[in-house]
Amino acid sequence: MIRRVPRLPALLRRSALLLVLALASAPALAAPPTDGDINRLLSASRAQSMLDTMLPQIEAMQRQQFEQIAAQRKLDAQQQEQLQRIQARTSQTLRQALSWQQLRPMYVDLYKKTFSKEDVLAMAEFYESSAGQSLLDKTPALMQNVMVAIQARMQPLFADLQKDLDVIVNEPEKK
Template sequence: MKHLVQKHALVQSLALAALLLLAAPFAAAAPPTDTQVDQLLEVMRARKTVEAMVPQVQAMQQQMVEQVTAGQQLTPEQKQKLDGIVYKSNAQLLGMVSWNNMQPLYREIYRQTFSGEDMDAMIGFYGSPAGQNLLDKMPQLMQNTMSAMQRVMVPLLQQMQKDIQAEATKPAASGG
């Protein structure tokens, strides 16, 4: 009887060990905590990145206004109304992309995308000198990427414009 109890205990121990081994991948894939996400956002300078976007978007808005009104002589009243629209739009933009509004969105996106283990690895990298160096160079990388994309896209868009113009100036096919 004692021998049977020992065998049963051994089988239970092996079954428990197997369950623990099977559960290990699921434990490693646990979702990140808010603390992990916040720590990653901090080392990645996410708040500064969001805040740096605001002047760029404002400049794009101003450029758009200038393009829309190019060559037009605006009355002082029209100019005042236009300035009011831009001011209102800027205020909405500032409210929309404030860190208080963006942080919950970032948390949700990072929690949906990465595991807690991923977070720890990224915190380690972005918190390191190499990670900080990458973040320092990221704006230049993005600028270089945009320049390279323009070199590729401009000829394509110019060709597309020519094709559209050629098609638009063709005489209509006679339906017979």
């Protein structure tokens, strides 16, 4: 008598084969972007020009900090000269550390770690489109408007804080 073997093992083999194929194709679906893909995105999104625009702003903040340091202390001519040399050296170090030549490899590495090839290509296509270019063109104005709106919103809060500080400062000492 011939005994029929249930079809379950064949079904299991097919299921296992499908599972192996699915797992093998998963990395292909989430393939990492190439350096070329990322360079395309960085170019389309104007990453270098945005960095170049930020650098003078960072330097201006640094100058303000040095001016505050100088204003808080009475510096003689020699100390002022030393402070200016430190400021110039700090500015030069900042420019070197934040140069595109130094940061581009970091950007490429971080984009590789963060985004899939599909993500990078989709973003590059968007930034290459007229809508993406319009976004890039209008982002500085948007950021300026956001800062003005935030300052307007914060003004009453700072006024309240100033009142609280005045009360504390003008409060007679308790003995």
